[in-house]
Amino acid sequence: MPSCGRQMVGGCHELDAGKADTGDGSARPLINRVGWQVKSIICQPPSCFDQYPVSFVSNSKKAFTMQNSSIPPITQAFQFVGGFALTQAAKAFVELGIPDFLKDGVQTADEIATHCGTHPETTFRFLRFLSKQGLVEIDGKDCRLTPVGNFFRTDVPVNLTKALQIATFEPWQQVWANLGYTLRTGEKAFTYVHKQEPWEYLSEHPEYGKPFNEYQTHLSKMGAAALVGAYDFSGFKTICDVGGGHGYLLKTILEKYPQARGILFDLPPVVASADLGAAAGRCEVVGGSFFEKIPAADCLILKSILHDWSNEKALDILKSCTASLNPGGKILVMDMVIMEGGNPMSYFYDMHMLVLFGGRERTQEEMTELFGKAGLKITRFIPTQGPQFIAEAVLK
Template structure:
């Protein structure tokens, strides 16, 4: 077998190929260690395997071998007998900015694990693997199985809380009299917008159960709570704000949502999508989430051209794309013509 390689390090292709395959198992080790509180026990200091095993109630021998494995993948460093987290490893601590602790807790959970194990179904059919495995849509399953639904919702709340002020700062919402957060859930993003831009009023639009969890506080006096489905009708407003809504859906459903948004816009109004935009140079995060949306929901992360095509099919025109200090971008659309 040839071992020729274009890798400057000279690592043989077979070794690099095995490293790719081992990535799945590295994720399982990281998930297990996070769930067992290993990373938070080490924290910002260093601890020996004996100390960690005692604190976490783990088998010392297996833990030591797992830490040795994580040293190879860059999660921990060893100094004498003690291990410390690298900067990468610190991302798995619970209480740090941008923590991935919530993400790794899903790696070994059946809804995510079993869906990804059936990625071949997506390849064959173009349909979500989740529906094939669990015989129901993802969000329906989470509603019925709160042992997974509750931590997932908590994770999404943390992610939205991080992104919301960045979106509010990146765009002039003060030009609008009314901003409607479509599928806005608890209203975290709308709250950030109203706090930053005191001259506009808000509409929080979602299903009844979601609105019961709203966190608008004193801003509820500037906000109308409207119950409904964006597949049927959207409240009229000057700005229709949709954060990570469109990536959940296939093209046909996305066009249906956007068409309803276009019909609800006041004259001169704007539709504002908060989404990742796939562009070169590609990132692992963007392309992973693209496939993840397919596996779990039949959705997609999209390129600028793909967003433009969706918007055009809904009678809208992509006007501009505004960056934020995060993977999210603001996609501004107006009525076509």
């Protein structure tokens, strides 16, 4: 938070140096000391996602179970064999519009088949299969949506429809089919398979690039709510969103904090389509590369940026931030953080970012070391009501 505004949104507590609350009364290492010591503060923000299951949005250790001991080992093992079918079944579930059709309550299998234009008996068998995966509940021929299936409706703020669409992209599937290349070399499989960088490929293939960009906008909306709900920007005069896309996150911040002025910074073709709404009069739009020069500001935000890149490239980005940060300013990096017993999404995305982009999710210790090399000191990790943390850093 800004140096003049250490007010916390929601209850917060200061922890013993280098320890973080696990949610069960115990403590675990929070930050690896790399030539310096830090006493971190964890802030517990108010929930902006209360209507959604805790296992999706929470960073609490209690929210996650990596293994269900009630399922026989052979059944758990077979999930790796049939997992491909679950993804494709979920895709058909969404493409047929079944979750949206069930949003108002119970429908029979025949009614669903009529609505979707599908074969009645096969539709019932499909729904019966989905019921064993937890997406629907079946009672005779009646079918209702479960809380898990609710995430595949298109009309709820937090939904996985775009994520599922992208996960089933053929280019993505081909990359994961070559995971062995990444394991042997440590390099991303995307360029090995497609002979192009991912961003170039998406630009040249709009059938994939368009839904990918739409999904990024969707993530920006969720991330904006989580960030604004967890962090107090009232002490900053200038806020720069580094790699800020079309400006949704920055617009959300400026709407809540009228005292601030914003800088939207991204590649020129990206910011050419900026949409800042009513906040446009208080915002400067700047095109450029964060590997070169970043506009000076009191607060630099990097949301879902560093995880796209290797440690070497991420260090270059942080050094650019160090050179541009105004005296007394803060750098906020919003990414998932890998923790023992933490959100399993972070472990998946660590591998996903590796095979696709050569990037990674990082532990608190890895982030601390990386920031230190860039002349920065992480003062605290702040959990949000989404799956990401905010790493707040200052100049050493």
